[in-house]
Amino acid sequence: MTIEQIQEELERELIEYPNRLKHIYGVRDTALELGRKYNLDLDVLVISALLHDITKYFSKKDNVKIIDSYFPETKFIYDEYNDKLLHAFSAYVLAKRKYNITNGEILNSILNHTVGRANMSMYEKVIFISDYTEPNRTYESCVKVRKLVKESLDLAVFTAINDSIIFYEKEHSKIPMIAFEARHFYRNLLEEKND
Ligand SMILES: [Fe+2]
Numbered sequence: 001m002t003i004e005q006i007q008e009e010l011e012r013e014l015i016e017y018p019n020r021l022k023h024i025y026g027v028r029d030t031a032l033e034l035g036r037k038y039n040l041d042l043d044v045l046v047i048s049a050l051l052h053d054i055t056k057y058f059s060k061k062d063n064v065k066i067i068d069s070y071f072p073e074t075k076f077i078y079d080e081y082n083d084k085l086l087h088a089f090s091a092y093v094l095a096k097r098k099y100n101i102t103n104g105e106i107l108n109s110i111l112n113h114t115v116g117r118a119n120m121s122m123y124e125k126v127i128f129i130s131d132y133t134e135p136n137r138t139y140e141s142c143v144k145v146r147k148l149v150k151e152s153l154d155l156a157v158f159t160a161i162n163d164s165i166i167f168y169e170k171e172h173s174k175i176p177m178i179a180f181e182a183r184h185f186y187r188n189l190l191e192e193k194n195d
C-alpha cells in the first residue's frame with residue numbers, strides 16, 4: 001500500500017472521528033518537522049503516524065480479539081496495561097496484517113507510542129514525542145514537553161514518560177513495567193550526559 005492509499009483508507013475509516021484525524025495529521029506534521037531536523041526517512045515517519053491510532057476507537061472487546069489473535073502470550077498485557085493503552089498492540093497487529101507493513105521501525109514506533117520503552121530508536125522517539133506534543137494537544141505537560149523538544153529530544157522523552165506515569169498514578173490506572181524501565185533508562189542517560 002502506498003502512503004496515498006493508506007491515507008485514503010484512513011479518511012474513510014475515520015469519517016466520523018474528525019478530531020482523531022486532526023490528531024493523526026498533527027502527529028504526522030510534527031514527526032515530519034523532527035524527521036527533517038534529525039535526517040530521518042520521512043516516509044517511515046509518515047506511515048507510522050498515519051497508522052499509530054488506527055484502533056483507537058475500537059471497543060475493548062475488538063482490541064482484545066485482535067491482540068489475542070496475534071500475540072502468543074497476552075496475560076501480561078491485560079495484567080499490566082490499562083485499557084487506554086491496548087490500542088497500540090492492536091494497531092501494531094493491523095499494520096502488519098491489513099497494511100502489510102514489514103518495516104521494523106514503523107512497527108516498533110506504533111507499538112511503543114503510548115508509554116515508550118528503554119533505548120528507543122530515533123523513529124520510536126520521534127513518533128512518541130510527536131504523539132505527545134502535536135499542535136492539537138493542550139494539556140500542561142504537553143506544552144512543557146513541546147518546549148523541551150527544542151532543547152533535547154531525550155529530555156523531552158524522559159519528561160513525557162515521567163509525566164505520563166504521574167498522570168496514571170493519580171488516576172489509579174495500571175502502568176506497565178516497560179514505562180518504569182523507560183523512565184529509569186532516560187533518567188540515567190540524562191545524568192550520564194550531565195556528568
Ligand atoms: Fe495512541
Ligand SMILES: [Fe+2]
Pocket residue numbers: 023027052053131
Ligand atoms: Fe495518538
